[in-house]
Amino acid sequence: MNWFVTILGSIFICLPFVLSKTMDSEIKMIVDFLQSFNKPSNVIANLCWGNSNIKDLITNLANLESPKSIKFVNDMHTKDIFSNHKIIFLVDIACAGATQFLDKAKAGKYFGRPYRWLVINRRDTKTVIPRELEAMDILTDSEVYVSQFDNHSCNINLIYKKPQNHGWIIEKYGTWTENNGFLLSREVTELVTAIRRRNLYGVTVVASMIITDNNTLADMQYLRHKETDWLTKCNYHQLASLYDFANATRKLIFTNSWGYLINGSWTGILGDISQGKADLPGSVLVITKERMEQLDYLAFLSPIDVKFIFREPPLSYQNNLYLLPFKTSVWFCIGPFVGLLIFAMYVNAYWDEKKCQCDNEEENQTTMLIPKVSDVSVFVMSAISQQGSNVELKGTLGRFVILIIFLVFLFLYTAYSASIVVLLQASSNQIRTLSDLLNSKLELGVEDTKYNRYFISTTKDPVKKAIYETKIAPKGSKPKFYNLVDGILELQKKPFAFNCVLGTGYRVIEKYFYEHEKCGLQEIQYIQIQNPYQAVKRGSPYREIFKIGLLRNAEHGLNDRTNRIMLSKKPVCLVRGGSFVSVSLVDCYPIFLLLMYGMILGQVLLLAELIHHRRMKKVEIE
Numbered sequence: 001m002n003w004f005v006t007i008l009g010s011i012f013i014c015l016p017f018v019l020s021k022t023m024d025s026e027i028k029m030i031v032d033f034l035q036s037f038n039k040p041s042n043v044i045a046n047l048c049w050g051n052s053n054i055k056d057l058i059t060n061l062a063n064l065e066s067p068k069s070i071k072f073v074n075d076m077h078t079k080d081i082f083s084n085h086k087i088i089f090l091v092d093i094a095c096a097g098a099t100q101f102l103d104k105a106k107a108g109k110y111f112g113r114p115y116r117w118l119v120i121n122r123r124d125t126k127t128v129i130p131r132e133l134e135a136m137d138i139l140t141d142s143e144v145y146v147s148q149f150d151n152h153s154c155n156i157n158l159i160y161k162k163p164q165n166h167g168w169i170i171e172k173y174g175t176w177t178e179n180n181g182f183l184l185s186r187e188v189t190e191l192v193t194a195i196r197r198r199n200l201y202g203v204t205v206v207a208s209m210i211i212t213d214n215n216t217l218a219d220m221q222y223l224r225h226k227e228t229d230w231l232t233k234c235n236y237h238q239l240a241s242l243y244d245f246a247n248a249t250r251k252l253i254f255t256n257s258w259g260y261l262i263n264g265s266w267t268g269i270l271g272d273i274s275q276g277k278a279d280l281p282g283s284v285l286v287i288t289k290e291r292m293e294q295l296d297y298l299a300f301l302s303p304i305d306v307k308f309i310f311r312e313p314p315l316s317y318q319n320n321l322y323l324l325p326f327k328t329s330v331w332f333c334i335g336p337f338v339g340l341l342i343f344a345m346y347v348n349a350y351w352d353e354k355k356c357q358c359d360n361e362e363e364n365q366t367t368m369l370i371p372k373v374s375d376v377s378v379f380v381m382s383a384i385s386q387q388g389s390n391v392e393l394k395g396t397l398g399r400f401v402i403l404i405i406f407l408v409f410l411f412l413y414t415a416y417s418a419s420i421v422v423l424l425q426a427s428s429n430q431i432r433t434l435s436d437l438l439n440s441k442l443e444l445g446v447e448d449t450k451y452n453r454y455f456i457s458t459t460k461d462p463v464k465k466a467i468y469e470t471k472i473a474p475k476g477s478k479p480k481f482y483n484l485v486d487g488i489l490e491l492q493k494k495p496f497a498f499n500c501v502l503g504t505g506y507r508v509i510e511k512y513f514y515e516h517e518k519c520g521l522q523e524i525q526y527i528q529i530q531n532p533y534q535a536v537k538r539g540s541p542y543r544e545i546f547k548i549g550l551l552r553n554a555e556h557g558l559n560d561r562t563n564r565i566m567l568s569k570k571p572v573c574l575v576r577g578g579s580f581v582s583v584s585l586v587d588c589y590p591i592f593l594l595l596m597y598g599m600i601l602g603q604v605l606l607l608a609e610l611i612h613h614r615r616m617k618k619v620e621i622e
Helices: 002-036 051-062 098-107 186-190 230-246 268-274 328-359 362-367 373-384 396-425 434-439 450-457 462-472 484-493 502-512 543-555 558-566 585-621
Strands: 041-046 068-072 087-092 116-120 143-150 153-161 168-177 181-184 204-210 249-255 295-300 306-311 443-447 496-501 521-525 533-537
Touching: 002 051, 002 116, 002 143, 002 153, 002 168, 002 181, 051 068, 087 098, 168 186, 181 186, 204 230, 204 268, 230 249, 230 533, 230 543, 230 558, 249 268, 295 543, 306 484, 306 502, 328 373, 328 396, 373 396, 434 462, 443 450, 443 462, 443 484, 450 462, 484 496, 484 502, 496 502, 502 558, 533 543, 543 558
Parallel strands: 041 068, 041 087, 087 116, 116 143, 204 249, 443 496
Antiparallel strands: 143 153, 153 168, 168 181, 295 533, 306 496, 306 521
16 A cells, blocks of 8 residues: 555655656747747737646747747637737647637638638547538638647647548657657658648539620630620630639630629629629639729739720821811911012013003004903913913013023922822821820720720710710710621721720731731720739638649740630731722812812802993993
């Protein structure tokens, strides 16, 4: 009996030292584990330790090179999560409140990225995964470390569930010993978490895609009609390599719009994602504040450059061709020069009349220029227009003046006519801004797409609003929305500006335009659309895997290859001036206008002459 009492007493005496030694090992393991990340961290601890052990833990953390703050909590509160990217949860699974703490973490979705967890497992268990974690959502993006003590060493394992409840996967993070500290696993140190877990074991990932044409689904793989639903087809091929990278199974659902917030609910792709029908968009999306609440944006895949495309219109659409051959200074010089010629002709005509009266040469008076301002002016005008006259100056000096007049105006007429011929074939480069487009004679049209109808009709800019109300959708007429091919064909036929995606518009232009028609193409941006990005459902466990996969696709040139197949660059002009352009009514408008004014003026002068003639007859009779 005495020996039993002695042994029992020894156990009670040594037990505090054993427990103390055990707690010291756990504290050192925790400190070395936190130090292995080599970065500042904020630790939120749910422990049921004694005050002395907690004090030791705080002291050891304070002595680290990379500072670690620690906060002890009994319950999970959002206010404790003060810095998402630096949080490490520390939980002792043996504590009474651990299960409740873990349940609240599951409800708050704190097991996913970017939070880390260190779960201290029971010493008396051989199972790597504690039963308290069986029902937790520890998925592909989680970083949950479970410690497993074995005598004087401790194994740290990363655990997560295979997608869609396929089971648990255990990754060895490292082994800790009191003497050597942490020995990290080679796989963990060389590969980031998303790369290690990129194999999704064939899990089904649903993508919501846009289809506006019933033939798109059949043409998705073969790309016979690239201009129809081009963005959907482009993203279909770009995401194919992403599914291969992640070893996932693709499932597609279809809608008819990208998704807009209408009356508090989402439509289109965003509607499918917000309702849980889809995991990621099958088409790239423009970043908006409202969409960021539903999506995490990952990578830029395909450019969407939406602009007005138009061919440089004939110069006559912007200017009066018949004023352009000479500079303003030349026109100002021609006016006084004509006045000087009229004066010189008048002096010569007056001198010839005096001379004929002295010589009594009555036979020459019928063909002699009468010294009147009207007659002399008409003679000079006939010389300017290269027309003859039935009167002339009889003297040598007068004939010399006539020669000079016709010679000077011959050169002016030749220069003017040659310039007009060139200007009739010239195009205008004066349309450079939206204001120029608004004030031009070009007709405007817009590609009939959901985003065009939305952005163009909701603009607040006064110039853009005026373009929409006066040229695109004037009151009382049908809005000018065209499908892509019809809009480009209108651009080919007449002075017309068409708003579309440049890459697809240029592809149709290459298909239908002659080489000389590809010259003079200009662009003006109307909708300020940002570059669209591929996104994934916010909080998706596949976020990092997809992000890395998309970036790898870009590095390997897969995205660029698809973009080159689907989109075209601006055509190169090779044969400018190689075609004949007929003169249109617009080119002749100033001449017709001058003719009309001349005819009206002629009728007014005729009426005035008739009135004057009748008055003179009355005077003679009286």
